[in-house]
Amino acid sequence: MAPGRRHTKAATAAVTKSRHPPSKALRWPTICHPRPALTLHQVITDHVFTIPRFFTPQECHAWLVFAEQQLGFPPVPPNVRPRKGEAFRNNARVAVDDNAMAQRLWRETGLASLLTPWAVQTGRSLGSGGVFATSHCALQPCSGAVIMHAQGLNANLRLYRYAPGQRFEQHYDDSVTDAQRRTSEFTLLIYLNAPGTDPLNVLASTLTARPVDPAKAGGQTVFYANQGQLRVPVTPQQGMALLHRHGAHCLLHEGLAVHHGVKYILRSDIMFAPEP
Numbered sequence: 320m321a322p323g324r325r326h327t328k329a330a331t332a333a334v335t336k337s338r339h340p341p342s343k344a345l346r347w348p349t350i351c352h353p354r355p356a357l358t359l360h361q362v363i364t365d366h367v368f369t370i371p372r373f374f375t376p377q378e379c380h381a382w383l384v385f386a387e388q389q390l391g392f393p394p395v396p397p398n399v400r401p402r403k404g405e406a407f408r409n410n411a412r413v414a415v416d417d418n419a420m421a422q423r424l425w426r427e428t429g430l431a432s433l434l435t436p437w438a439v440q441t442g443r444s445l446g447s448g449g450v451f452a453t454s455h456c457a458l459q460p461c462s463g464a465v466i467m468h469a470q471g472l473n474a475n476l477r478l479y480r481y482a483p484g485q486r487f488e489q490h491y492d493d494s495v496t497d498a499q500r501r502t503s504e505f506t507l508l509i510y511l512n513a514p515g516t517d518p519l520n521v522l523a524s525t526l527t528a529r530p531v532d533p534a535k536a537g538g539q540t541v542f543y544a545n546q547g548q549l550r551v552p553v554t555p556q557q558g559m560a561l562l563h564r565h566g567a568h569c570l571l572h573e574g575l576a577v578h579h580g581v582k583y584i585l586r587s588d589i590m591f592a593p594e595p
Contacts, residue, residue: 345389347420348381350427357429363544363551366564373428373560379511380518383583386413386478386511387519395485406490408574410481418474421587425472430560437469439504439591467591470501481538481582482522487574489543494566495588503588506565510555511583514538521581537578543571555582562589 360369374382386392392411399409425431474497481487495503512518515531539552540561552575553561563570565588574582 345415345417346385347417347423348378348385350423351375351378352427354427354429357433359433362553363542363563363570366544366568366570367542367551367553368562369553370433370560370562371556372558373430374509374511374558376557379558382478382509382511382585383518386480386583387521390415390478392478392480406488406573408485408487408490410479410485410487410574412477412479414475414477416474417476421472421474421476424476424587431469431471434469434589437589437591438466440466465593467502467504467593469504470590470592472507473497473503473588473590475587477586479582479584479586480521481574481577481584483537483577483579483581486576489571489573491569491571492563492565497590499590499592501590501592502566504564504566504591505562505589506569507587507589508540508561509585510557510559510561511585512555512581513557514555514582515580517580518583531579535578536580537576538582539575541573541575547571555584 355372357370357373360371361367362369390413392413395409395411399407401407473495492506497503514533515536533554539554542551542553542563543549544551563572
């Protein structure tokens with residue numbers, strides 16, 4: 320049975336996270352053009368979705384180099400302990416605030432075209448074109464309800480690196496409000512490498528030459544639905560994006576320990592606001 324919600328907030332401890340200086344001097348990875356049309360796959364109704372091939376292999380590699388060589392990950396201290404009410408995590412993290420880059424990712428990747436029809440209202444999801452073809456769709460908004468539409472990405476761009484043994488235990492992601500008074504409703508994770516790989520050799524050639532079965536590499540993101548009775552794992556794929564509802568309607572989830580290779584993730588949030 321899944322633990323109670325109040326015990327598993329996402330960790331914010333600074334010991335494993337570094338916020339990079341202002342981004343003016345950074346050389347951001349290039350977004351490739353032209354791009355193929357994006358396809359949205361629903362994993363858990365109204366809650367969890369994937370977008371295969373959201374990033375190209377070239378884009379993934381560029382983000383890995385950017386993370387390791389321009390930003391750099393701070394060392395993870397031994398014996399990491401979460402604060403009271405937070406979940407345990409021991410991966411390395413680095414964050415940069417850059418609204419211009421966030422908006423480029425939103426518009427130039429095709430994400431804006433795909434998600435602009437999305438809307439939320441008093442905790443319900445409203446879809447367009449059958450994206451949310453479920454009983455949770457509210458075609459007629461409730462009286463006095465505020466309808467918020469997807470507007471862009473959170474300017475806080477985070478990069479995560481999980482080495483063997485590192486994990487993020489069961490938790491819920493909080494919603495945030497940015498300087499533009501937009502509210503986050505979905506987490507966006509972009510997997511930057513295939514399971515069981517170490518593209519930049521940060522483990523100093525400890526991998527065998529034989530490919531690792533993705534199912535045995537570890538690092539899956541697992542969601543618990545139906546009060547924890549349903550366990551739904553999502554295996555990382557290079558370039559795949561994962562979107563999941565967060566805030567008050569977030570499902571309990573965790574990042575399982577990596578067993579082989581290194582797992583890299585680019586993280587942001589989908590921001591919503593009422594139509595002008």
